[in-house]
Amino acid sequence: TQLLEQSPQFLSIQEGENLTVYCNSSSVFSSLQWYRQEPGEGPVLLVTVVTGGEVKKLKRLTFQFGDARKDSSLHITAAQPGDTGLYLCAGTRGYGNKLVFGAGTILRVKS
Amino acid sequence: NAGVTQTPKFQVLKTGQSMTLQCAQDMNHEYMSWYRQDPGMGLRLIHYSVGAGITDQGEVPNGYNVSRSTTEDFPLRLLSAAPSQTSVYFCASSYTRTGLNKRTYTWAEAFFGQGTRLTVV
Numbered sequence: 001t002q003l004l005e006q007s008p009q010f011l012s013i014q015e016g017e018n019l020t021v022y023c024n025s026s027s028v029f030s031s032l033q034w035y036r037q038e039p040g041e042g043p044v045l046l047v048t049v050v051t052g053g054e055v056k057k058l059k060r061l062t063f064q065f066g067d068a069r070k071d072s073s074l075h076i077t078a079a080q081p082g083d084t085g086l087y088l089c090a091g092t093r094g095y096g097n098k099l100v101f102g103a104g105t106i107l108r109v110k111s
Numbered sequence: 112n113a114g115v116t117q118t119p120k121f122q123v124l125k126t127g128q129s130m131t132l133q134c135a136q137d138m139n140h141e142y143m144s145w146y147r148q149d150p151g152m153g154l155r156l157i158h159y160s161v162g163a164g165i166t167d168q169g170e171v172p173n174g175y176n177v178s179r180s181t182t183e184d185f186p187l188r189l190l191s192a193a194p195s196q197t198s199v200y201f202c203a204s205s206y207t208r209t210g211l212n213k214r215t216y217t218w219a220e221a222f223f224g225q226g227t228r229l230t231v232v
Contacts, residue, residue, distance in 0.1 A: 002153065004153075006153075009151070030218055031218035033218075033220065033221075035221075040225070040226070041225055041226070042115075042201050042203075042223030042224050042225050042226055043154070043201070043221075043223050044223070045220055045221065045222075048208075048218060048220060050218060088153060088154070090154075090221075092218045092219055097142045097159075097161065097205055097207060097218075097219035098144075098156065098159065098169070098219075099144075099154075099156070099203075099205075099219060099221055100156075101146075101153040101154040101155070102153050103151055103152055103153040104153050
């Protein structure tokens with residue numbers, strides 16, 4: 001059982017559509033991060049959220065941390081083919097540096 | 112600035128062989144870690160190190176050894192390769208950030224290498 005559950009596992013949409021990816025847990029996290037990974041590459045950090053209720057925007061991407069710091073979401077507006085990739089959420093608990101990862105969401109944006 | 116460098120990029124081993132996956136970082140990060148990535152399972156922590164001379168086990172340590180003699184290097188050794196170790200391996204280095212907002216807390220942000228795709232036959 002994953003400590004962080006991501007949904008959906010796979011998403012295939014048309015260019016211009018909006019989408020939301022969810023990352024849920026029954027545990028409290030001191031931070032949640034979102035990474036994006038392209039084939040043959042390592043994950044690259046997109047954003048870190050640390051405060052309950054926090055919302056961060058990165059161009060067309062909006063990240064939210066739940067009030068109770070147990071869940072997060074990633075919303076993409078007007079998806080583009082360049083958004084295609086594997087999106088991973090990861091969290092830290094307490095004061096540690098250990099990252100716990102979700103299983104990931106594979107996003108495919110078709111032109 | 113190279114970041115995190117992993118070698119080799121691809122490797123095929125026979126069951127029972129041993130090998131070392133190399134990882135080096137030039138960002139002076141204290142924290143380094145090794146993950147394996149398997150389909151549908153995200154990244155699972157194998158071993159990690161909080162500084163030179165200090166290592167600890169992660170979620171899936173069996174069959175792997177690590178050492179950390181310098182800040183820069185964190186090699187991962189497969190003692191006797193098994194088909195179950197076929198996977199993509201990622202090394203990461205992290206720095207700790209501290210926030211102050213009614214409470215003090217820390218979190219790590221990780222930088223990953225490009226990965227080593229290992230096949231054990």
